[in-house]
Amino acid sequence: MKKPKVLVTFDSMKDANCGYFSFGKGLGDALIQENKEKFKLKFYLFKHTQYLFNGLVDILYLSRLDRLFFGPKNDFDVVHLSDQTCRLRPSKVNAKKIMTVHDMNKVHLKFSKPHRIQVYLKKLGKLISQCDKIVCISQFVANDVVQYFPEAKGKVSVIYNGADKLISNENHQPAFKPEKKFLFTIGLLSVQKGFHLLPALLKDNDFELVISGRETPHKQRILEEAEKYNCLDRVHITGPISDEDKAWYYKNCSAFLFPSVAEGFGLPVIEAMHFGKPVFLSKFTSLPEVGGDIAYYFDNFEPEHMQEVFKNGMSDFIQNNRIKEAIAQAEKFSWEIAANQYLNLYQECLVNNTQK
Numbered sequence: 001m002k003k004p005k006v007l008v009t010f011d012s013m014k015d016a017n018c019g020y021f022s023f024g025k026g027l028g029d030a031l032i033q034e035n036k037e038k039f040k041l042k043f044y045l046f047k048h049t050q051y052l053f054n055g056l057v058d059i060l061y062l063s064r065l066d067r068l069f070f071g072p073k074n075d076f077d078v079v080h081l082s083d084q085t086c087r088l089r090p091s092k093v094n095a096k097k098i099m100t101v102h103d104m105n106k107v108h109l110k111f112s113k114p115h116r117i118q119v120y121l122k123k124l125g126k127l128i129s130q131c132d133k134i135v136c137i138s139q140f141v142a143n144d145v146v147q148y149f150p151e152a153k154g155k156v157s158v159i160y161n162g163a164d165k166l167i168s169n170e171n172h173q174p175a176f177k178p179e180k181k182f183l184f185t186i187g188l189l190s191v192q193k194g195f196h197l198l199p200a201l202l203k204d205n206d207f208e209l210v211i212s213g214r215e216t217p218h219k220q221r222i223l224e225e226a227e228k229y230n231c232l233d234r235v236h237i238t239g240p241i242s243d244e245d246k247a248w249y250y251k252n253c254s255a256f257l258f259p260s261v262a263e264g265f266g267l268p269v270i271e272a273m274h275f276g277k278p279v280f281l282s283k284f285t286s287l288p289e290v291g292g293d294i295a296y297y298f299d300n301f302e303p304e305h306m307q308e309v310f311k312n313g314m315s316d317f318i319q320n321n322r323i324k325e326a327i328a329q330a331e332k333f334s335w336e337i338a339a340n341q342y343l344n345l346y347q348e349c350l351v352n353n354t355q356k
Contacts, residue, residue, distance in 0.1 A: 003037070003038070003039055003040045004038075004039050004040070004077040004078065004346070004350055005039070005040045005042065005075060005076045005077050005078075006039045006040070006041050006042070006076065006077065006078045006079075006080065006346050007042050007043075007044055007060065007075075007076045007078070007079045007080070007093075007095075008028070008031065008041065008042070008043050008044065008080045008082055009043075009044040009079070009080065009081050009082050009083075009086055009087075009088050010024035010028055010043050010044065010045050010049075010082055011044055011045060011046055011062050011086070011087050011088070012024065012082070012083050012085055013025065013045065013046070013049050013050075013051065014046045014048075014049060016050045016051075017214055017240050019102075019267060020083055020085075020102075021050075021051075022164075022267060023082070023083070023102075023161060023267075024082065025051055026161070026162050026163070026164055026335040026338075027082065027161075027162070027335055027338060027339060027342070028043060028053055028057070029053065029335065030162065030335035030336050030338065030339035031339045031342065031343065032053060032056050032057050033336070033339070034336060034339040034340050034343060035343065038343060038347070039078075039343070039346060040058075041057050041058070042057065042058040042059065042060050042076075043057050043058070043059050043060070044059075044060050044061075044062060044088060045059055045060075045061060045062065046061070046062050047061045047062070060072070062087060062088070066087065066088055066092065067087065067088075067089060067092070069092070070088060070092040070093060073092055073093045073094050074094050076093065076095045077095055077096065077350060078095055078096045078097075078098065078346045078349050078350065079093045079095045079096070079097050079098070080097075080098045080099075080100070080342065080346070081097065081098065081099040081100070081127075081131070082100050083099075083100055083101075083102055084099060084100070084101050084102065084124060084127060086099065086127070089127075089130075090127060090130035090131050091130050096132050096133075096349035096350065096352075097130065097131040097132050097133075098131060098132065098133040098134075098135060098342075098345060098346070098349065099127060099128070099131040099133075099134055099135070100134075100135045100136075100137065100159075101124075101128075101134060101135070101136050101137075101141055101145055101264075102137050102141070102264040102265070103137075103141055103144075103262070103263070103264025103265075103285075103286075104124070104141060104144040104145065104148070104264075105192065105262035105263075105264065105285075106120050107120075107121070107144065107148070108261065108262050108285065109192055109261075109262055111191070121148060124149075125148070125149055128145070128149050128152050129149075129151075129152075131155070132155060132349060132352075133155050133157065133345060133348075133349060134152055134155050134156045134157070135156075135157055135158070135159050135342070135345065136156060136157070136158050136159075136264075137158070137159065137160060137161050137264050137265045137286075138158065138160065138264060138265050138285075138286035138289050138290070139158050139286075139289055140264075140285050140286040140289060141158075141264050141286065142156050142157075142158050157345070159338055159341045159342060159345075160265070160289075160332075160333050160337075160338065161265050161267060161333065161335075161338060162333050162334045162335030162336070162337065162338045162339075163267055163270035163271050163274065163330065163333050163334075163335075164271070164335070165274050166243060166246060166247035166250060166271060166274065166275075167247060168244075168247040168248055168250070168251040168275075169244060169247070169248075172244045172245075172247075172248055173248070174238075174241070174244075174245040174248045174249065175238065175241070175245060176210070176236055176238050178208045178210060178236065179208070180206055180207070180208050180234075181206075181207055181208070181254045182207060182208040182209065182210050182252075182253055182254065183198070183201065183202075183207050183208070183209050183210070183253060183254060183255050183256075183257055184209075184210045184212075184249045184250065184253035184255075184256055184257070184272075185198065185209075185210075185211050185212070185256065185257045185258055185268075186211075186212040186213050186241075186246065186249075186268050187213045187258075187260070187268065188213050188214050188216065189211070189213055189214065189215050189216045189218045189219050189222065189237070190216055190218055191218055191221075192260060192261050192262040193213075193258075193259075193260050194259035194260055194261060194282065194301070195211050195218075195222050195259075196218070196221045196222045196224075196225045197225075197259050197301050197303075197306065198211070198222075198225075198257055198259065199222070199225040199226040199228070199229045199231055199235055200225070200229055200303040200306055200307060201257065201306060201307060201310050202226075202229060202231040202234055202235070203229055203231075203303075203307060204307075206234075207234070207254065208234045208235075208236065209226075209231075209234060209235045209236065209257075210236050210238060210249055210253070211235070211236070211237045211238070212237075212238045212239070212240070212241045212245070212246065212249065213239075213240065214239070214240055215237065215239055219237055222235070222237065223235070223237075246271075250271060250272050250274075250275045250277065251275050253272075253277060254277075254278075254314070255277060255278045255279070255280060255310075255313075255314060255317075256268070256269070256272035256277050256278070256279045256280070257279075257280050258279065258280070258281050258282070258287065259280070259281070259282045259298055259301065259306075260281075260282055260284075260285070260287065261282055261284045261285065262284075262285060263284075263285045263286050263287055264285070264286055265286055265290065266281070266286060266287050266290045266291075269281060269287065269290050269291055269295070270290060270330045270333050271330075273291075273294070273326040273327065273329050273330035274327065274330040274331075276323035276324070276326045276327050277326060278296065278313060278314060278317040278322070278326070279291055279294075279295045279296070279326070280295070280296045280297075280298065280309065280310055280313060281295050281296070281297055281298070282297065282298050282301075283297040283298065283299055290333070291329070292329045292332075293325075293329075294322060294325045294326050294328075294329045295329075296309055296310075296312075296313030296316075296317075297309070
């Protein structure tokens, strides 16, 4: 019997330091593992992507001409566009089409200009209208999609991302090693991540703070806040780090902090919980879905409130020994679970196709 052909686009894996790379690698590896010969899989990638799935799957390399004319447009039964920035347009393929929407952060950011939001919504709406199924990586994102595109309600579902269990090598030492106990966060140094709010948490304690991720001009704001709280010598901004460094920081930190106001999912939160760490999050967007009952939440960003949440949360986590609860919460999110849900959705598209 001829196996259905499925193309999955992972062209956003071009930058190894971005979230789409982690998503593509995690989901792609799991799709290959869980497929069990059900489908003939092919992945769509930039030629110079750092990770090519160990040669375990057929690869179709992106061409700049694909936006105008996609040669193999009739070659696939299902095309899964794995994010909404897809360079391969849904209109260029004749197949059942699925698109994963990771976030609609632009509509939540206060500094987004109204006319830019309208352009963004028009573009996203067109893509959604051209697809048969829309997958959102959290219920929060799904609610956004249905709010702004109510006509899509019947084709929206939620499949949570997984998270790799990072392994900390006993012999590894990071490029920067804090001398004292420390708090950790990671992500792009952008306003919406809220890292400038964190120096306030160093008041009346001797914690150090390690912030890792690609630097932007917002770094200066973080340093200004550190100066304001007289802890400039305890705030360390490392820039991008390796997976080995990241695992070391997760394993050895006292707590993980993530006061973001614009998250489609929040992968680092799960990575930290895999190491049994207390996590302190904003209560906004998708983060409560990820952190569950084990996380501690900032209801607002007033320094006194954040300090109180942090102090009480650390005390609660230690006194009640909540390490196992944190690990159990993290294990609810796995790439194997996500891959099987996507594979079932591919099958559902094909069944619906034959019934018509």
